[in-house]
Amino acid sequence: MSRNDLEDLIREDLTSKLDPQRGRARTTFDDRVVAPMRTRLDGPALASGRWKTRALVAVAMLACIIAGMGIMYLLNPAKPQTPDQPILPEQVAETPLTEQLIIPADYQHTTMTHYVDTGATRLANDAPARKVRIEQLDRYTWTDPKSGATFDYVTPAAKEMVLGAHRQ
Amino acid sequence: MQVSVEELVSRARLHDADAFAELIQRYEGVALSVAYAQTRNAADAGDIVQEAFLRAWQRLDSLDDPSRFAHWISRMVRNLAIDLRRRRKPLPLDDSFDPPDVLKHVAPTEIDEQKQQIEQAIQSLDEMSRECVVLRYYEQMSSKQIADLLGITAAAVDMRLSRARNQLKDRLKRYVEEA
Numbered sequence: 001m002s003r004n005d006l007e008d009l010i011r012e013d014l015t016s017k018l019d020p021q022r023g024r025a026r027t028t029f030d031d032r033v034v035a036p037m038r039t040r041l042d043g044p045a046l047a048s049g050r051w052k053t054r055a056l057v058a059v060a061m062l063a064c065i066i067a068g069m070g071i072m073y074l075l076n077p078a079k080p081q082t083p084d085q086p087i088l089p090e091q092v093a094e095t096p097l098t099e100q101l102i103i104p105a106d107y108q109h110t111t112m113t114h115y116v117d118t119g120a121t122r123l124a125n126d127a128p129a130r131k132v133r134i135e136q137l138d139r140y141t142w143t144d145p146k147s148g149a150t151f152d153y154v155t156p157a158a159k160e161m162v163l164g165a166h167r168q
Numbered sequence: 169m170q171v172s173v174e175e176l177v178s179r180a181r182l183h184d185a186d187a188f189a190e191l192i193q194r195y196e197g198v199a200l201s202v203a204y205a206q207t208r209n210a211a212d213a214g215d216i217v218q219e220a221f222l223r224a225w226q227r228l229d230s231l232d233d234p235s236r237f238a239h240w241i242s243r244m245v246r247n248l249a250i251d252l253r254r255r256r257k258p259l260p261l262d263d264s265f266d267p268p269d270v271l272k273h274v275a276p277t278e279i280d281e282q283k284q285q286i287e288q289a290i291q292s293l294d295e296m297s298r299e300c301v302v303l304r305y306y307e308q309m310s311s312k313q314i315a316d317l318l319g320i321t322a323a324a325v326d327m328r329l330s331r332a333r334n335q336l337k338d339r340l341k342r343y344v345e346e347a
Contacts, residue, residue, distance in 0.1 A: 014306040021214030033185060
């Protein structure tokens with residue numbers, strides 16, 4: 001038996017056994033190291049892409065809202081405030097009274113009237129008269145029997161009257 | 169021009185997976201040779217080598233001399249092979265075991281028998297000689313390269329190879345003559 005024959009025999013045997021095992025280390029490395037690394041690297045990039053998409057959608061929505069407001073302004077521009085066209089409060093839907101809103105029946109109502117003579121004047125027919133200012137306070141008072149709290153509701157009112165003097 | 173092992177290790181330490189893949193490509197054969205010499209089983213050798221490279225990737229910082237990567241990975245392979253041997257205790261043979269009839273009637277082919285004889289001949293070598301033989305005849309490594317890897321002199325490698333060849337020649341005489 002020559003040395004070459006022996007070496008060929010050993011070489012063939014080792015190659016047939018170990019060659020099928022080649023590449024396993026690389027495959028395992030790719031699966032367990034490289035792939036997770038790529039996932040980690042791609043993750044923030046994808047997230048960044050999502051944020052970009054969200055930002056674009058938000059900008060588009062904002063643009064739509066501004067455009068809608070512009071169209072509404074063109075169709076129904078706000079009118080200037082004048083004394084003839086007072087600004088009225090917006091119509092608010094009426095809320096039906098419920099049992100929760102209790103109007104007490106045992107309230108006290110007092111009215112205080114005060115007359116103030118503000119001086120002499122003349123009527124259109126030149127008749128002498130006096131101007132009187134009438135000031136009035138309507139006061140509603142109610143005491144809650146449970147808590148003992150007193151509710152005081154005062155409505156002031158005033159008006160001016162001219163009292164004519166009869167010619168004798 | 170081939171990139172040096174030192175540069176590949178330096179790049180791999182900076183988590184360059186391509187550089188480490190190149191290291192696997194270059195030293196997988198060496199690692200498989202060492203693992204096979206230790207385990208005497210090709211599938212186990214494949215398992216150990218893939219595990220060794222994963223560990224190497226994680227522990228690259230502990231490699232003091234990057235030019236000694238082959239030596240370092242071989243040592244890791246040897247340690248893993250020892251761990252495997254410890255874990256896998258041989259099962260006691262049961263005397264009452266009777267193989268199925270179908271197996272009794274299967275005659276081994278000439279090629280199977282030849283492979284078995286070669287395998288047994290290589291396995292009969294001592295551990296160090298077996299490593300020398302596998303590294304020389306599978307990886308085509310020189311005596312100097314084998315000596316560097318095993319931490320012995322080139323003359324010692326040549327001596328072990330010579331003895332191993334004689335031993336193998338005796339055991340495989342019949343098949344070589346037939347060939």
